[in-house]
Amino acid sequence: MRSYKFEVFTVSIEKNIRKGIYQPGQRLPSVRDLKKMHHLSTTTVQHGYERLVSQGLVTSVPKKGYYVSEPITDLENTVYPIVRDPIFVNNRFHTTSANLKRSVSEFNVAAPGDLLIPQKLLLRTMQQVIRDKSAGLLRYYDSNGLQDLKHKIISHAAIYRTIISPDELLITDGALQALYIALSSVCETNDVIAIESPCVFSVLEVARVLKLKVIEIPFTTKIGFDLDFLRKACLKNNVKALVITPNFHNPTGAMMTDEEKQSLLSIAQKHGLIVIENDIYGDLPFNGERPSTIRSFDESGSVMTYSSYAKTLAPGVRLGWLSTAHFMHRAEQIKFALGSTVSPIYQETVHRLLSNASYQRHIRSFRAQLAKNAQFTIDLLNECFPRGTQISDPKGGYNLWVKLPKHIDVDLFYRKCEETGIRFTPGDTFSFSNAFENHFRVVFSDKYSSKKIEAIKSIGKYIH
Protein backbone atom coordinates (compact mmCIF):
# COMPACT_ATOMS: atom_id res chain seq x y z
CA MET A 1 0.00 0.00 0.00
CA ARG A 2 1.28 3.44 -0.85
CA SER A 3 1.44 5.72 2.14
CA TYR A 4 2.73 9.19 2.87
CA LYS A 5 5.29 10.23 5.47
CA PHE A 6 2.85 12.76 6.91
CA GLU A 7 0.47 9.98 7.92
CA VAL A 8 2.52 9.53 11.10
CA PHE A 9 0.66 12.53 12.48
CA THR A 10 -2.40 13.04 10.20
CA VAL A 11 -3.94 9.66 11.07
CA SER A 12 -3.96 10.38 14.80
CA ILE A 13 -5.14 13.97 14.37
CA GLU A 14 -7.99 12.77 12.17
CA LYS A 15 -8.92 10.06 14.67
CA ASN A 16 -8.92 12.53 17.56
CA ILE A 17 -11.15 14.94 15.65
CA ARG A 18 -13.59 12.20 14.67
CA LYS A 19 -13.75 10.93 18.24
CA GLY A 20 -14.33 14.45 19.59
CA ILE A 21 -11.07 14.42 21.57
CA TYR A 22 -10.04 17.53 19.62
CA GLN A 23 -12.93 19.97 19.79
CA PRO A 24 -14.11 22.40 17.07
CA GLY A 25 -12.06 25.58 17.15
CA GLN A 26 -9.23 23.94 19.08
CA ARG A 27 -5.71 24.81 17.98
CA LEU A 28 -3.75 21.86 16.64
CA PRO A 29 -0.04 21.13 17.20
CA SER A 30 2.22 23.63 15.44
CA VAL A 31 4.24 22.77 12.36
CA ARG A 32 7.41 23.27 14.38
CA ASP A 33 6.33 20.84 17.13
CA LEU A 34 5.27 18.16 14.63
CA LYS A 35 8.56 18.55 12.74
CA LYS A 36 10.53 17.94 15.89
CA MET A 37 8.36 15.18 17.22
CA HIS A 38 8.32 13.09 14.03
CA HIS A 39 11.58 14.15 12.36
CA LEU A 40 9.77 15.51 9.31
CA SER A 41 10.52 18.44 7.02
CA THR A 42 8.37 21.60 7.11
CA THR A 43 6.99 20.79 3.64
CA THR A 44 5.94 17.30 4.70
CA VAL A 45 4.08 18.62 7.75
CA GLN A 46 2.42 21.31 5.64
CA HIS A 47 1.35 18.72 3.06
CA GLY A 48 -0.19 16.65 5.85
CA TYR A 49 -2.16 19.62 7.14
CA GLU A 50 -3.25 20.50 3.59
CA ARG A 51 -4.65 16.99 3.30
CA LEU A 52 -6.68 17.48 6.50
CA VAL A 53 -7.85 20.89 5.27
CA SER A 54 -8.99 19.35 1.98
CA GLN A 55 -10.95 16.75 3.94
CA GLY A 56 -12.82 19.56 5.69
CA LEU A 57 -11.50 18.50 9.08
CA VAL A 58 -9.05 21.32 9.67
CA THR A 59 -9.03 25.06 8.94
CA SER A 60 -5.86 26.99 8.25
CA VAL A 61 -5.67 30.47 9.77
CA PRO A 62 -2.88 32.50 8.11
CA LYS A 63 -0.05 33.45 10.47
CA LYS A 64 -1.74 31.62 13.36
CA GLY A 65 -1.79 27.93 12.60
CA TYR A 66 -4.22 25.07 12.13
CA TYR A 67 -7.54 24.65 13.96
CA VAL A 68 -10.25 21.99 14.10
CA SER A 69 -13.00 23.04 11.64
CA GLU A 70 -16.46 23.94 12.80
CA PRO A 71 -19.16 22.95 12.90
CA ILE A 72 -18.17 19.32 13.27
CA THR A 73 -21.49 17.51 13.39
CA ASP A 74 -21.51 13.74 13.19
CA LEU A 75 -18.25 13.61 11.33
CA GLU A 76 -18.33 9.87 11.37
CA ASN A 77 -20.97 9.85 8.69
CA THR A 78 -19.82 12.83 6.75
CA VAL A 79 -18.19 12.63 3.38
CA TYR A 80 -17.31 16.00 1.86
CA PRO A 81 -17.84 16.92 -1.80
CA ILE A 82 -14.16 17.40 -2.34
CA VAL A 83 -11.72 15.96 -4.81
CA ARG A 84 -9.51 13.33 -3.25
CA ASP A 85 -6.31 11.70 -4.27
CA PRO A 86 -6.93 7.98 -4.27
CA ILE A 87 -4.97 7.03 -1.18
CA PHE A 88 -6.06 4.80 1.64
CA VAL A 89 -5.27 6.45 4.94
CA ASN A 90 -5.75 3.21 6.76
CA ASN A 91 -6.38 -0.03 4.92
CA ARG A 92 -6.89 -2.83 7.35
CA PHE A 93 -7.94 -5.25 4.63
CA HIS A 94 -4.40 -6.24 3.88
CA THR A 95 -3.23 -6.56 7.46
CA THR A 96 -6.26 -8.60 8.48
CA SER A 97 -5.76 -11.06 5.65
CA ALA A 98 -2.02 -11.23 6.15
CA ASN A 99 -2.26 -11.97 9.86
CA LEU A 100 -4.83 -14.73 9.62
CA LYS A 101 -3.07 -18.03 10.13
CA ARG A 102 -5.74 -20.37 11.40
CA SER A 103 -8.69 -21.89 9.55
CA VAL A 104 -11.32 -19.24 9.04
CA SER A 105 -15.00 -18.53 8.71
CA GLU A 106 -15.08 -16.34 5.67
CA PHE A 107 -17.64 -13.59 5.36
CA ASN A 108 -15.39 -11.37 3.28
CA VAL A 109 -15.44 -12.74 -0.27
CA ALA A 110 -18.17 -11.17 -2.37
CA ALA A 111 -18.78 -14.13 -4.68
CA PRO A 112 -20.89 -17.29 -4.49
CA GLY A 113 -19.53 -19.48 -1.69
CA ASP A 114 -18.22 -22.97 -2.45
CA LEU A 115 -21.49 -24.66 -1.49
CA LEU A 116 -23.62 -22.35 -3.63
CA ILE A 117 -21.52 -22.34 -6.78
CA PRO A 118 -23.37 -24.56 -9.29
CA GLN A 119 -20.33 -26.80 -9.50
CA LYS A 120 -21.91 -29.79 -11.19
CA LEU A 121 -23.67 -27.66 -13.77
CA LEU A 122 -20.53 -25.68 -14.58
CA LEU A 123 -18.17 -28.64 -14.77
CA ARG A 124 -20.61 -30.73 -16.81
CA THR A 125 -21.15 -27.86 -19.26
CA MET A 126 -17.40 -27.27 -19.57
CA GLN A 127 -16.89 -30.95 -20.38
CA GLN A 128 -19.60 -30.81 -23.06
CA VAL A 129 -17.97 -27.72 -24.54
CA ILE A 130 -14.56 -29.42 -24.63
CA ARG A 131 -16.10 -32.45 -26.34
CA ASP A 132 -17.97 -30.40 -28.92
CA LYS A 133 -15.43 -27.70 -29.73
CA SER A 134 -12.25 -29.66 -28.98
CA ALA A 135 -9.12 -28.03 -30.44
CA GLY A 136 -11.17 -25.07 -31.68
CA LEU A 137 -11.01 -23.81 -28.09
CA LEU A 138 -7.27 -23.40 -28.41
CA ARG A 139 -7.44 -20.71 -31.08
CA TYR A 140 -7.80 -16.95 -30.74
CA TYR A 141 -11.43 -15.90 -30.59
CA ASP A 142 -12.62 -12.52 -31.84
CA SER A 143 -11.13 -9.85 -29.57
CA ASN A 144 -14.56 -8.26 -29.00
CA GLY A 145 -16.11 -11.61 -28.07
CA LEU A 146 -18.06 -14.54 -29.47
CA GLN A 147 -20.96 -13.25 -31.60
CA ASP A 148 -23.45 -15.88 -30.43
CA LEU A 149 -22.66 -15.16 -26.80
CA LYS A 150 -23.16 -11.45 -27.40
CA HIS A 151 -26.60 -12.14 -28.88
CA LYS A 152 -27.58 -14.15 -25.81
CA ILE A 153 -26.44 -11.36 -23.48
CA ILE A 154 -28.35 -8.82 -25.55
CA SER A 155 -31.58 -10.90 -25.40
CA HIS A 156 -31.22 -11.42 -21.66
CA ALA A 157 -30.73 -7.65 -21.11
CA ALA A 158 -33.78 -6.87 -23.26
CA ILE A 159 -35.96 -8.67 -20.68
CA TYR A 160 -35.26 -5.80 -18.27
CA ARG A 161 -35.57 -3.19 -21.05
CA THR A 162 -31.85 -2.67 -21.40
CA ILE A 163 -31.33 -2.35 -25.10
CA ILE A 164 -27.79 -3.04 -26.27
CA SER A 165 -26.58 -3.06 -29.85
CA PRO A 166 -24.10 -5.80 -30.90
CA ASP A 167 -21.86 -3.03 -32.29
CA GLU A 168 -21.23 -1.58 -28.84
CA LEU A 169 -20.84 -4.76 -26.81
CA LEU A 170 -17.48 -6.05 -25.65
CA ILE A 171 -16.88 -9.37 -23.93
CA THR A 172 -14.36 -8.88 -21.13
CA ASP A 173 -12.36 -10.88 -18.65
CA GLY A 174 -14.71 -10.07 -15.73
CA ALA A 175 -16.40 -6.93 -14.51
CA LEU A 176 -13.29 -5.24 -13.23
CA GLN A 177 -11.67 -5.36 -16.65
CA ALA A 178 -14.89 -3.90 -18.08
CA LEU A 179 -14.65 -1.03 -15.58
CA TYR A 180 -10.98 -0.48 -16.42
CA ILE A 181 -11.83 -0.27 -20.12
CA ALA A 182 -14.82 2.01 -19.52
CA LEU A 183 -12.87 4.48 -17.37
CA SER A 184 -9.83 4.46 -19.66
CA SER A 185 -12.11 5.15 -22.63
CA VAL A 186 -13.50 8.36 -21.17
CA CYS A 187 -10.86 9.67 -18.73
CA GLU A 188 -7.27 10.86 -18.75
CA THR A 189 -4.81 10.80 -15.85
CA ASN A 190 -5.80 13.25 -13.07
CA ASP A 191 -9.38 13.61 -14.30
CA VAL A 192 -12.04 13.78 -11.62
CA ILE A 193 -14.64 11.04 -11.35
CA ALA A 194 -17.51 10.56 -8.92
CA ILE A 195 -17.90 7.28 -7.09
CA GLU A 196 -20.38 5.97 -4.57
CA SER A 197 -19.45 6.05 -0.90
CA PRO A 198 -18.98 3.49 0.55
CA CYS A 199 -17.49 1.97 -2.58
CA VAL A 200 -16.14 -1.54 -3.08
CA PHE A 201 -12.35 -1.50 -2.81
CA SER A 202 -11.79 -3.17 -6.20
CA VAL A 203 -13.37 -0.14 -7.88
CA LEU A 204 -11.19 2.16 -5.73
CA GLU A 205 -8.13 0.22 -6.85
CA VAL A 206 -9.00 0.76 -10.52
CA ALA A 207 -9.33 4.52 -9.89
CA ARG A 208 -5.97 4.46 -8.14
CA VAL A 209 -4.18 2.52 -10.87
CA LEU A 210 -5.59 4.87 -13.53
CA LYS A 211 -4.44 7.88 -11.43
CA LEU A 212 -7.90 9.43 -11.32
CA LYS A 213 -9.10 11.80 -8.62
CA VAL A 214 -12.34 10.94 -6.92
CA ILE A 215 -15.31 12.64 -5.29
CA GLU A 216 -17.17 10.29 -2.98
CA ILE A 217 -20.97 10.57 -3.14
CA PRO A 218 -22.90 9.06 -0.20
CA PHE A 219 -25.00 5.98 -0.98
CA THR A 220 -26.81 4.66 2.07
CA THR A 221 -29.73 2.33 2.69
CA LYS A 222 -31.60 5.16 4.44
CA ILE A 223 -31.35 7.95 1.87
CA GLY A 224 -30.18 5.99 -1.16
CA PHE A 225 -27.77 7.61 -3.59
CA ASP A 226 -27.41 11.28 -2.67
CA LEU A 227 -28.43 13.02 -5.89
CA ASP A 228 -28.23 16.47 -4.39
CA PHE A 229 -24.66 15.84 -3.36
CA LEU A 230 -23.86 14.70 -6.90
CA ARG A 231 -25.47 17.84 -8.32
CA LYS A 232 -23.35 20.04 -6.05
CA ALA A 233 -20.20 18.09 -6.88
CA CYS A 234 -20.87 18.57 -10.62
CA LEU A 235 -21.51 22.30 -10.22
CA LYS A 236 -18.14 22.82 -8.56
CA ASN A 237 -15.98 20.39 -10.53
CA ASN A 238 -15.45 19.10 -14.01
CA VAL A 239 -16.58 15.55 -13.22
CA LYS A 240 -15.94 13.28 -16.19
CA ALA A 241 -17.69 10.09 -15.13
CA LEU A 242 -19.69 8.49 -12.36
CA VAL A 243 -19.19 4.85 -11.37
CA ILE A 244 -22.32 3.53 -9.71
CA THR A 245 -23.97 0.24 -8.69
CA PRO A 246 -27.68 1.15 -8.70
CA ASN A 247 -28.93 -2.38 -7.96
CA PHE A 248 -27.93 -4.01 -4.64
CA HIS A 249 -24.96 -1.79 -4.11
CA ASN A 250 -21.84 -3.34 -2.60
CA PRO A 251 -21.49 -3.10 0.45
CA THR A 252 -24.84 -1.68 1.60
CA GLY A 253 -27.20 -3.68 -0.62
CA ALA A 254 -29.08 -0.40 -1.25
CA MET A 255 -31.04 0.06 -4.44
CA MET A 256 -32.14 3.06 -6.50
CA THR A 257 -35.77 3.39 -7.57
CA ASP A 258 -36.68 3.98 -11.22
CA GLU A 259 -37.39 7.65 -10.42
CA GLU A 260 -33.95 8.05 -8.86
CA LYS A 261 -32.32 6.41 -11.85
CA GLN A 262 -34.08 8.88 -14.13
CA SER A 263 -33.15 11.88 -11.98
CA LEU A 264 -29.55 10.74 -11.96
CA LEU A 265 -29.63 10.53 -15.72
CA SER A 266 -30.89 14.08 -16.08
CA ILE A 267 -28.12 15.38 -13.79
CA ALA A 268 -25.58 13.43 -15.85
CA GLN A 269 -26.92 14.80 -19.11
CA LYS A 270 -27.00 18.36 -17.82
CA HIS A 271 -23.35 18.20 -16.76
CA GLY A 272 -21.99 16.04 -19.59
CA LEU A 273 -21.18 13.23 -17.18
CA ILE A 274 -20.70 9.68 -18.45
CA VAL A 275 -22.47 7.15 -16.23
CA ILE A 276 -20.59 3.86 -15.82
CA GLU A 277 -23.15 1.51 -14.39
CA ASN A 278 -22.17 -1.66 -12.58
CA ASP A 279 -25.02 -4.16 -12.82
CA ILE A 280 -23.16 -7.12 -11.41
CA TYR A 281 -25.83 -7.95 -8.76
CA GLY A 282 -28.90 -7.04 -10.87
CA ASP A 283 -29.87 -10.69 -11.47
CA LEU A 284 -30.11 -11.38 -7.73
CA PRO A 285 -33.31 -9.72 -6.38
CA PHE A 286 -34.79 -11.67 -3.46
CA ASN A 287 -38.36 -11.14 -4.72
CA GLY A 288 -37.51 -12.30 -8.25
CA GLU A 289 -38.37 -8.92 -9.84
CA ARG A 290 -35.42 -8.02 -12.05
CA PRO A 291 -34.72 -4.30 -11.43
CA SER A 292 -34.23 -1.85 -14.28
CA THR A 293 -30.89 -0.33 -15.19
CA ILE A 294 -30.01 3.36 -15.60
CA ARG A 295 -29.23 2.42 -19.17
CA SER A 296 -32.84 1.39 -19.75
CA PHE A 297 -33.88 5.07 -19.42
CA ASP A 298 -31.06 6.50 -21.52
CA GLU A 299 -31.62 7.72 -25.04
CA SER A 300 -28.53 9.86 -25.39
CA GLY A 301 -25.80 7.20 -25.25
CA SER A 302 -24.23 8.53 -22.06
CA VAL A 303 -24.51 5.32 -20.02
CA MET A 304 -22.02 2.48 -20.19
CA THR A 305 -23.26 -0.65 -18.41
CA TYR A 306 -21.14 -3.59 -17.34
CA SER A 307 -21.61 -6.89 -15.59
CA SER A 308 -20.09 -10.33 -15.23
CA TYR A 309 -20.88 -13.90 -14.22
CA ALA A 310 -18.48 -13.85 -11.26
CA LYS A 311 -21.25 -12.94 -8.80
CA THR A 312 -23.95 -15.17 -10.22
CA LEU A 313 -22.08 -18.32 -11.31
CA ALA A 314 -18.55 -18.44 -9.88
CA PRO A 315 -15.67 -15.98 -9.50
CA GLY A 316 -13.39 -18.29 -11.48
CA VAL A 317 -15.64 -17.97 -14.54
CA ARG A 318 -13.71 -15.04 -15.98
CA LEU A 319 -16.34 -13.58 -18.17
CA GLY A 320 -17.94 -10.15 -18.17
CA TRP A 321 -19.29 -7.63 -20.63
CA LEU A 322 -19.39 -3.91 -21.28
CA SER A 323 -21.84 -1.93 -23.35
CA THR A 324 -19.67 0.92 -24.53
CA ALA A 325 -22.32 3.45 -25.69
CA HIS A 326 -20.53 5.98 -27.95
CA PHE A 327 -17.06 4.85 -26.95
CA MET A 328 -16.71 1.53 -28.76
CA HIS A 329 -13.76 2.52 -30.91
CA ARG A 330 -11.58 3.58 -28.00
CA ALA A 331 -12.86 0.72 -25.81
CA GLU A 332 -11.99 -1.98 -28.32
CA GLN A 333 -8.46 -0.63 -28.68
CA ILE A 334 -8.00 -0.78 -24.91
CA LYS A 335 -9.58 -4.22 -24.76
CA PHE A 336 -7.19 -5.49 -27.42
CA ALA A 337 -4.20 -4.07 -25.57
CA LEU A 338 -5.30 -5.82 -22.39
CA GLY A 339 -5.04 -9.25 -23.94
CA SER A 340 -7.30 -9.63 -26.94
CA THR A 341 -9.25 -12.88 -26.53
CA VAL A 342 -11.23 -13.75 -23.43
CA SER A 343 -10.81 -17.45 -22.66
CA PRO A 344 -12.83 -19.39 -25.31
CA ILE A 345 -13.90 -22.09 -22.88
CA TYR A 346 -15.63 -19.58 -20.61
CA GLN A 347 -17.28 -17.84 -23.55
CA GLU A 348 -18.62 -21.12 -24.91
CA THR A 349 -19.68 -22.35 -21.46
CA VAL A 350 -21.67 -19.23 -20.60
CA HIS A 351 -23.13 -19.19 -24.10
CA ARG A 352 -24.44 -22.71 -23.56
CA LEU A 353 -25.82 -21.92 -20.08
CA LEU A 354 -27.68 -18.89 -21.44
CA SER A 355 -28.98 -20.86 -24.44
CA ASN A 356 -30.54 -23.78 -22.61
CA ALA A 357 -32.12 -21.85 -19.71
CA SER A 358 -29.89 -23.47 -17.09
CA TYR A 359 -28.50 -20.06 -16.10
CA GLN A 360 -32.04 -18.86 -15.29
CA ARG A 361 -32.83 -22.04 -13.37
CA HIS A 362 -29.69 -21.67 -11.29
CA ILE A 363 -30.42 -17.99 -10.61
CA ARG A 364 -33.92 -18.82 -9.32
CA SER A 365 -32.65 -21.24 -6.69
CA PHE A 366 -29.58 -19.14 -5.86
CA ARG A 367 -31.57 -16.02 -5.07
CA ALA A 368 -34.11 -17.98 -2.98
CA GLN A 369 -31.20 -19.26 -0.87
CA LEU A 370 -29.74 -15.73 -0.65
CA ALA A 371 -33.05 -14.33 0.60
CA LYS A 372 -33.01 -16.92 3.42
CA ASN A 373 -29.36 -16.23 4.20
CA ALA A 374 -30.00 -12.48 4.38
CA GLN A 375 -32.73 -12.86 6.99
CA PHE A 376 -30.74 -15.44 8.92
CA THR A 377 -27.65 -13.19 9.02
CA ILE A 378 -29.60 -10.11 10.09
CA ASP A 379 -31.35 -12.06 12.86
CA LEU A 380 -28.08 -13.58 14.03
CA LEU A 381 -26.31 -10.21 14.19
CA ASN A 382 -29.27 -8.62 15.95
CA GLU A 383 -29.22 -11.41 18.49
CA CYS A 384 -25.47 -11.44 19.15
CA PHE A 385 -24.17 -7.94 18.60
CA PRO A 386 -24.58 -5.09 21.10
CA ARG A 387 -27.59 -2.78 21.15
CA GLY A 388 -26.95 0.17 18.85
CA THR A 389 -25.41 -1.94 16.09
CA GLN A 390 -26.91 -0.83 12.77
CA ILE A 391 -27.43 -3.38 10.00
CA SER A 392 -28.48 -2.65 6.43
CA ASP A 393 -31.50 -4.38 4.94
CA PRO A 394 -30.69 -5.49 1.38
CA LYS A 395 -33.35 -6.64 -1.05
CA GLY A 396 -30.93 -8.54 -3.25
CA GLY A 397 -27.29 -9.54 -3.70
CA TYR A 398 -25.33 -10.83 -0.71
CA ASN A 399 -23.69 -7.91 1.04
CA LEU A 400 -24.59 -6.50 4.45
CA TRP A 401 -23.17 -3.28 5.88
CA VAL A 402 -22.84 -3.18 9.64
CA LYS A 403 -22.09 -0.18 11.83
CA LEU A 404 -20.81 -0.85 15.32
CA PRO A 405 -21.83 1.41 18.22
CA LYS A 406 -19.38 4.21 19.00
CA HIS A 407 -18.05 2.71 22.23
CA ILE A 408 -16.63 -0.40 20.50
CA ASP A 409 -12.86 -0.37 20.11
CA VAL A 410 -12.51 -1.37 16.46
CA ASP A 411 -8.83 -2.26 16.72
CA LEU A 412 -9.65 -4.78 19.43
CA PHE A 413 -12.65 -6.00 17.45
CA TYR A 414 -10.48 -6.90 14.44
CA ARG A 415 -7.83 -8.46 16.65
CA LYS A 416 -10.50 -10.66 18.18
CA CYS A 417 -11.76 -11.56 14.67
CA GLU A 418 -8.24 -12.69 13.79
CA GLU A 419 -7.97 -14.80 16.94
CA THR A 420 -11.35 -16.40 16.30
CA GLY A 421 -10.44 -17.02 12.67
CA ILE A 422 -13.30 -14.96 11.26
CA ARG A 423 -13.05 -12.64 8.31
CA PHE A 424 -15.20 -9.59 7.68
CA THR A 425 -14.16 -6.78 5.39
CA PRO A 426 -13.24 -3.65 7.40
CA GLY A 427 -15.15 -0.46 6.62
CA ASP A 428 -12.10 1.68 6.00
CA THR A 429 -11.31 -0.27 2.82
CA PHE A 430 -14.48 1.18 1.26
CA SER A 431 -13.39 4.80 1.02
CA PHE A 432 -10.40 7.07 0.62
CA SER A 433 -12.00 9.39 3.20
CA ASN A 434 -11.51 7.22 6.28
CA ALA A 435 -15.19 7.71 7.06
CA PHE A 436 -16.19 4.11 7.79
CA GLU A 437 -13.81 3.00 10.49
CA ASN A 438 -16.54 1.47 12.66
CA HIS A 439 -18.30 -0.32 9.80
CA PHE A 440 -17.67 -3.71 8.27
CA ARG A 441 -19.11 -5.78 5.44
CA VAL A 442 -20.59 -9.25 5.92
CA VAL A 443 -21.06 -11.44 2.85
CA PHE A 444 -23.74 -14.13 3.14
CA SER A 445 -23.22 -15.96 -0.14
CA ASP A 446 -22.66 -19.43 1.25
CA LYS A 447 -24.55 -21.99 3.33
CA TYR A 448 -24.20 -21.62 7.09
CA SER A 449 -22.31 -24.29 9.01
CA SER A 450 -22.54 -24.55 12.80
CA LYS A 451 -18.87 -23.46 12.90
CA LYS A 452 -19.73 -20.21 11.15
CA ILE A 453 -22.69 -19.52 13.42
CA GLU A 454 -20.58 -20.16 16.51
CA ALA A 455 -17.84 -17.85 15.18
CA ILE A 456 -20.30 -14.96 14.84
CA LYS A 457 -21.79 -15.67 18.26
CA SER A 458 -18.40 -15.69 19.93
CA ILE A 459 -17.42 -12.34 18.37
CA GLY A 460 -20.78 -10.92 19.41
CA LYS A 461 -20.25 -12.09 23.02
CA TYR A 462 -16.81 -10.59 23.07
CA ILE A 463 -17.87 -7.07 22.11
CA HIS A 464 -20.96 -6.94 24.32
Ligand SMILES: Cc1ncc(COP(=O)(O)O)c(C=O)c1O
Ligand atom coordinates in the same frame (compact mmCIF):
# COMPACT_ATOMS: atom_id res chain seq x y z
C1 LIG B 1 -19.06 -4.00 -7.55
C2 LIG B 1 -18.04 -4.98 -8.05
N1 LIG B 1 -17.49 -4.85 -9.27
C3 LIG B 1 -16.60 -5.73 -9.74
C4 LIG B 1 -16.17 -6.82 -9.00
C5 LIG B 1 -15.22 -7.81 -9.60
O1 LIG B 1 -15.90 -8.61 -10.53
P1 LIG B 1 -15.12 -9.62 -11.53
O2 LIG B 1 -14.63 -10.78 -10.70
O3 LIG B 1 -16.15 -10.04 -12.53
O4 LIG B 1 -14.00 -8.87 -12.17
C6 LIG B 1 -16.69 -6.94 -7.72
C7 LIG B 1 -16.25 -8.02 -6.83
O5 LIG B 1 -15.13 -8.07 -6.37
C8 LIG B 1 -17.67 -6.04 -7.24
O6 LIG B 1 -18.26 -6.18 -6.04
